[in-house]
Amino acid sequence: MTIDYAEEVLKGSPRAVARVITWLENDDERAKACMEKLYPHTGNSYVVGITGAPGAGKSSLTDKLTHHFRSNGLTVGIVAVDPTSPFTGGAILGDRVRMSELTNDPGVFIRSMATRGFLGGLSQATGNVVKVMQASGKDIILIETVGVGQDEVEVMRIADTTCLILVPGLGDVIQSMKAGVMEIADIYAINKSDLPGAHQLCAEVTNRLSQDSYFKKKAWTPPIIQTVATEDIGISELLDSITSHRNHQVETGSLLEKRRERTRQETLQMIHYELFRIIKKHLSENGRMDKMIEAILSNKENPYSLMEQIVSECIRLPGKS
Amino acid sequence: MAEKKIKIIVAKPGLDGHDRGAKLLSRIFAEAGMEVVYTGLRQTPEMIAETALQEDADVVGLSSLSGVHNYFFPMVVKTLKGKGLDDVLIVGGGIIPKEDIPDLKKAGIAEIFGPGTKTDEIVDFIKKNVRS
Numbered sequence: 408m409t410i411d412y413a414e415e416v417l418k419g420s421p422r423a424v425a426r427v428i429t430w431l432e433n434d435d436e437r438a439k440a441c442m443e444k445l446y447p448h449t450g451n452s453y454v455v456g457i458t459g460a461p462g463a464g465k466s467s468l469t470d471k472l473t474h475h476f477r478s479n480g481l482t483v484g485i486v487a488v489d490p491t492s493p494f495t496g497g498a499i500l501g502d503r504v505r506m507s508e509l510t511n512d513p514g515v516f517i518r519s520m521a522t523r524g525f526l527g528g529l530s531q532a533t534g535n536v537v538k539v540m541q542a543s544g545k546d547i548i549l550i551e552t553v554g555v556g557q558d559e560v561e562v563m564r565i566a567d568t569t570c571l572i573l574v575p576g577l578g579d580v581i582q583s584m585k586a587g588v589m590e591i592a593d594i595y596a597i598n599k600s601d602l603p604g605a606h607q608l609c610a611e612v613t614n615r616l617s618q619d620s621y622f623k624k625k626a627w628t629p630p631i632i633q634t635v636a637t638e639d640i641g642i643s644e645l646l647d648s649i650t651s652h653r654n655h656q657v658e659t660g661s662l663l664e665k666r667r668e669r670t671r672q673e674t675l676q677m678i679h680y681e682l683f684r685i686i687k688k689h690l691s692e693n694g695r696m697d698k699m700i701e702a703i704l705s706n707k708e709n710p711y712s713l714m715e716q717i718v719s720e721c722i723r724l725p726g727k728s
Numbered sequence: 729m730a731e732k733k734i735k736i737i738v739a740k741p742g743l744d745g746h747d748r749g750a751k752l753l754s755r756i757f758a759e760a761g762m763e764v765v766y767t768g769l770r771q772t773p774e775m776i777a778e779t780a781l782q783e784d785a786d787v788v789g790l791s792s793l794s795g796v797h798n799y800f801f802p803m804v805v806k807t808l809k810g811k812g813l814d815d816v817l818i819v820g821g822g823i824i825p826k827e828d829i830p831d832l833k834k835a836g837i838a839e840i841f842g843p844g845t846k847t848d849e850i851v852d853f854i855k856k857n858v859r860s
Contacts (some may be wrong), residue, residue, distance in 0.1 A: 422811070422812065428784065429735075497757065497760060497762050497763065500766070503767055504766060504768035507767070510774075518783065521733075
């Protein structure tokens with residue numbers, strides 16, 4: 408008897424959830440049929456992104472937040488992403504170390520993932536993995552990104568609320584002035600706030616929020632929460648902020664708008680990805696790709712005209728010759 | 729379909745607090761192109777099996793230096809099987825007397841690697857015996 412994995416996921420079977428996630432990671436063709444069935448059951452849970460520098464305390468905060476969500480009676484899915492080595496393709500996925508106590512809680516499902524070369528702080532499959540966890544009935548999905556630098560902002564495209572975890576001691580006021588990851592937060596958490604420099608960092612972020620017109624014109628002013636994850640300090644305040652941000656977005660309709668935009672981007676990306684896959688496969692037949700590369704390298708062809716030629720070969724839009 | 733990666737859980741069952749070896753092996757497995765989930769110390773068989781289930785692991789590597797292998801390793805096998813994970817390759821290592829190895833193998837541990845084992849040997853064994 409073959410197992411209907413989509414059906415099992417909908418029943419909440421962790422084994423089925425785990426297997427479908429593997430298919431998604433491996434781009435296995437079985438994933439698509441499954442996702443078609445699961446899709447109508449997604450979108451019911453709330454997605455929270457946790458991002459910040461390596462060692463900022465993302466895993467510890469995710470662990471503590473999950474305990475708080477659980478004591479409020481909510482089930483939680485966690486996607487924890489760690490980097491893949493560009494040299495060996497391997498990865499150390501170490502986020503579970505901080506979440507040991509959650510392992511045996513049937514209301515929690517944790518999946519570690521490697522980026523596998525995807526940029527932006529997540530892996531290619533993260534968006535779909537979130538959907539599988541949603542379909543399995545989890546109330547809250549937490550996405551923990553890789554340790555980010557300044558420009559990895561993908562998580563804000565998937566999460567309903569993005570929390571940026573900052574820690575004191577990583578630079579002066581110039582760092583908090585910069586573009587990129589500093590701007591994507593709906594909530595700032597200053598973790599390890601028992602360390603020297605926490606108050607100054609808090610003041611710097613407060614200044615930026617009150618002075619930049621980008622933040623001033625937004626209806627939501629990101630709160631700044633001081634936390635010490637290992638001591639469970641500030642976690643309930645962080646949770647309250649997530650709830651306030653969720654309520655704010657529901658009341659103003661911005662959650663719906665965010666999800667509309669997300670669906671648009673996801674759909675476009677899926678089309679993009681599928682077209683790319685088809686054309687790549689088409690080109691790899693008969694070694695045509697290799698011949699093209701040789702022709703380009705020996706100056707017989709240029710990639711720009713080849714690109715046009717191949718696209719017009721593969722795609723015919725109605726009304727266009 | 730993208731290239732399939734081997735996913736391995738490296739776990740320390742019981743109260744054993746020595747994880748230098750487990751951490752080193754984690755890095756060696758990653759260097760060999762595997763995706764390594766390190767669980768941290770003081771794991772119960774239930775925690776290890778549940779981690780393997782959620783991560784859809786191909787391999788579970790157990791490390792023990794405190795003499796509890798005869799109790800914990802077979803327990804992990806049993807718990808994994810109890811969750812229906814019967815195609816997961818289970819290997820062990822650490823300070824394990826030679827005379828204990830046959831019984832551990834009988835209990836379902838595919839191989840035991842003691843101190844001094846060449847790391848290539850461990851990687852090769854996993855690559856050869858992992859489920860396809």
